[in-house]
Amino acid sequence: MLGDIASVIVDGALISAVYALIAIGFTMVFGVGGVLNLAHGALIMAGAYTYLSLVSDSILASVTLHPIVAFPLTIVIVGLISYGLYVVLVRTIEENVVITFLATIVVAIAFTELVTLVFHAQPYQYSVVPGVLQVQALGTRILYVELAAFVASWGAMGLLWYYVTKTDSGRSIRATSMSERGAMLTGVDVSGVRARTWLVAGGLAGIAGVFLGGIGAAEPTMWLEPLALAFIIVVVGGIGSIKGSVAAAYIVGYLQTATGQFLGQSVRGIMSLVVLVVVLLVLPQGLYGTEFVHE
């Protein structure tokens, strides 16, 4: 029992960091452009498959990179995919919320088919950091990949925090999400800010994708779960709030790990839905958010 509790505490802390990373990207894109990017899950999947193609010799025989090289390269590639998605597609339709909404989910589904076409439907297992850490004192064990995911996620969040509070380029992102008109009046290039946000959100999704694929497996349906999680976390934390996303990611992460451990894996998602409904009814603006209003 003690071991169970310890493993919930440790596992919850580790996986919640990745959840936070997913939710932050999702909420940032919403914050600056009012766009709910339903292709965010697809970007996560792109991260997993890009990394897989770069390190494994079974996909692209000519390309086998060391993980140290492949990891940053994956982040850049997914960031650029996200950027491209904004510039080519979303920018032309973003004035209509509903159309954008639908277009991004169609992109996600189309991407699933593309992945199935290229990589086929079977799941690919790959290891990012092999090995297991036994914690005798707590009677639990930690996969190194989970530990690496935790470190990388918090590292990325730290860098992001530095970026959005200390640099002009990052602060203009926060300014735009607070008040678009205010940002415009102080000389912020709002269009550029949006594109930059998509780039950053894509990079974060890339990191999350590498580790989610490493902990589970890379498969064409792997985008659904993270996307649903991002929804739940963002609603609980308050749409548009980075701080709220981190807090809510830990609430949802712990809740999922605990229900998975004590009530069984099949009810894992149900608790999150219950929380989602309760939050919607009691605290519709979330922990740290203002309610989304159509303009």
Next chain:
Amino acid sequence: MSDREQTGRGIGRLVGRAESVLRDTLLAQGAGVVGAVGRPAERLLWPVAERYNRRLGERFGEVTGLQLLLLVVAFGGLVTAPLWGQDYLRPLTLGAVWAVFAMGWDIQSGYTGYISFGHSALSGAAGYTTGLLVLHLNPGLSLFVTVPLSILVTTVLGLAIAVPSLRLRGPYFSLVTFVTVLLFYRLTKALSEWTNGLRGIRVDVFTYDLTLQYYMVVVSMLAVAATLTYVGRSDVGTVLVAIRENEDAVSAAGLDPTKFKLWSFVLSAVPMGIGGVLLAHVNAGVDPQTFVIVDNSIQMIAMAVIGGMSSILGPLGGAFLFVGLRDVFLVGLGEELRWLALWLLVLLVLVFARDGLFRLLWRALGALGGDRR
């Protein structure tokens, strides 16, 4: 501005120019030819249309002569399909079932702008109610029992989703419906002692006579289409569209938007129930892959988008076009490539013709008539 951004803008400009060239040359000439044939035809048909408008126009919308011709030809084509398309009866039957889904989605999401990703959970609920009743209660249960019960369960589930989520504005509703579908899918696996998991439940077909089955489905579809068109053109439909355009204005007019949104969900759940039952019997079974998965909700949305959201008959046409491409015309491309092509088509419609292909066709036919009214 960075280089990449310039490239992006450049692409946008290029597409824009191609579009205008297309419009100026090809379409203009095409319109000339079509106009030369269309205008006399319109003059010929106008008296008939006028008679229709006088009797039914108020309830189902006024039409011009050519628009009426389109409706009559489409209706005639559907009714006589077993004579000319015996080989295509199966896709046509499926098209009619999906048309029910697309129209059901449209009266709720298309009209109010509260986009639901959860409609496959509703059709799944209907299919599974029928399946579970047949499997666990009595295999010989009459359709007169299973069909109303399935529709009832679907409506109750619809309200259970709608009541907590529709009080909220904006994207929350969509988020909840999306999560609901994922959960429903999980449940079909978690409760596999009851639902047989991925294998699903076998259900008897209505009849082995494909022609009879086709007519059963098409008649149901036409009934749904007529009812929803009537509702869409009524005061209720006007309020639903008003909610999409400006919810505050609806409140200010003394109408409770939440109440209307809930009603739109009921209006939507009933067709979803009908469609779910039809699909269960046409497919001779119900399983998560053909009913519940979120892709199915997206397909309904895609049909409505291709046809033209918030027009009821647009999604109907969109459904036949989508199923036709999916099951007949693009089959040669192979599984993944076919879907990729379909989704790209939907994306193109969303970006370049967001009003939908059938609404464009409808307007073009109307414009040929000139300014008569």
